[in-house]
Amino acid sequence: MLPIGNYLFLSFTLFTIGVIGVLTRRNVIVMLMSIELILNAVNINLIAFSRYWGGVDGQIFAIFVITDAAAEAAVGLGIILAFFRNRDTVLADEMDLLKW
Amino acid sequence: MLNAVLFYFFAVLAVASAILMVTRRNIIHGAVFLITTLLATAGIFLQLQAEFLFVVQIILYVGGIMVLFVFVIMLVDLDLSLHLVQFNRQRFVAGALALVLAAQVLGAFWVSRSSIGPGPAAVVAPQNTEAVGQALFGRYMLPFEIASILLLVAMIGAVVMGKRRI
Numbered sequence: 001m002l003p004i005g006n007y008l009f010l011s012f013t014l015f016t017i018g019v020i021g022v023l024t025r026r027n028v029i030v031m032l033m034s035i036e037l038i039l040n041a042v043n044i045n046l047i048a049f050s051r052y053w054g055g056v057d058g059q060i061f062a063i064f065v066i067t068d069a070a071a072e073a074a075v076g077l078g079i080i081l082a083f084f085r086n087r088d089t090v091l092a093d094e095m096d097l098l099k100w
Numbered sequence: 101m102l103n104a105v106l107f108y109f110f111a112v113l114a115v116a117s118a119i120l121m122v123t124r125r126n127i128i129h130g131a132v133f134l135i136t137t138l139l140a141t142a143g144i145f146l147q148l149q150a151e152f153l154f155v156v157q158i159i160l161y162v163g164g165i166m167v168l169f170v171f172v173i174m175l176v177d178l179d180l181s182l183h184l185v186q187f188n189r190q191r192f193v194a195g196a197l198a199l200v201l202a203a204q205v206l207g208a209f210w211v212s213r214s215s216i217g218p219g220p221a222a223v224v225a226p227q228n229t230e231a232v233g234q235a236l237f238g239r240y241m242l243p244f245e246i247a248s249i250l251l252l253v254a255m256i257g258a259v260v261m262g263k264r265r266i
Contacts, residue, residue, distance in 0.1 A: 001103070001123070001147075001149075002103060002104060002149060003216075004106055004108060004216055005209070005213075006111075006215050007144075008209065008216070009209075010111045010114065010115070010144070012110060012202070012205055012206070012209070013115050013118075013125050014114060014118055014137070015205075015213060016198060016199075016201070016202040016205075017115070017118045017119055017140065018118070018122075019124055019198045019201060019202075020122060020194075020195055020198045021121070021122035022199075023190075023191075023194035023195070023197065023198055024122075024187045024188060024190075024191040024194050024195055025122065025186060025187060025188070026138075026184070026185070026186060026187060026188045027127060027186070029127055029172065029173060029176070030121075030122070030127060030130055031171065032169070033121065033130060033131065033134050033169060034121075034122060036134065036138075036161075036165065037118055037121070037134065037137065040137070040138060040141050040161075040180060041155075043145075043157075043250065044141060044145075047144075047145055047148050047150045047173070048148060049111050050148075050150070051148045051149060051150070052240040056228070056231045056235050057235065059150050059152065059153055059228075059232055060232065060235050060236055060243075061154070062150075062153055063156065063232075063236070064243060064247055066157070066160055067109075067122070067247045067250065068155060068247075069161070069249060070160060070165055070251070070254070071167060071250055071251055071253075071254030072254075073165045073168055073169070074255065074258040075254050075258055075261065076244065077168055077169065077172045077258075078257065078258040078260075078261030078262055079261055080172060080176070081172060081175060081176070081261065081262065082261045082262070082263075084175075084176045088109050090176050091184070092188065092189050093189065
């Protein structure tokens with residue numbers, strides 16, 4: 001394994017790209033995909049540290065993160081579909097029902 | 101040497117396709133670039149000798165979650181949003197804030213740079229899947245069951261959200 005700083009930096013780069021994607025895009029589907037990217041960056045961190053310390057605990061946590069990502073994708077995409085059927089849009093700044 | 105070449109290949113592939121994923125106008129292209137990022141990350145997992153996570157990443161992320169994404173992208177109207185501005189009005193403020201966050205993380209790296217040295221000489225279990233399975237059904241039994249309840253709740257939620265009238 002390379003020095004752990006390399007993995008941390010890769011994970012950090014992917015995380016930042018994901019944050020920029022969530023904050024700046026208008027399309028809700030792209031925002032959800034950016035969230036998946038963020039969770040994936042977290043997984044790299046967890047597995048790199050699991051290898052660093054020689055156990056499998058980090059990998060177990062990565063499995064839980066993947067489970068969480070699957071649940072989030074299923075419910076999130078269901079909400080997007082229901083919203084699209086009702087309002088005919090997937091753009092975040094047109095979802096302003098609660099704005100007065 | 102081979103380790104370093106593999107790591108940099110997969111890292112550059114992951115970062116480049118992540119940038120393309122965030123910036124592409126067509127969502128389908130974005131989804132394909134996200135798949136490339138996830139596959140490159142799976143390569144990183146293999147390079148870290150986490151074989152079980154490598155397989156889980158490919159089967160679950162690429163085979164399950166991304167298929168779901170592409171399915172939903174096909175169901176919603178694509179052509180409409182192709183001609184609109186892709187970024188929201190607060191994009192400059194939001195981008196600056198994200199860069200501030202990035203600078204904070206880099207600062208944390210810089211402060212703790214002395215403690216992320218080579219680390220202990222880690223012994224890797226030769227049977228990765230066996231070790232993961234024993235930990236998952238031993239020490240982590242309760243979190244595992246809670247995760248299954250979470251999946252059940254998510255499944256019910258997705259079914260309710262998919263109903264015709266909501």
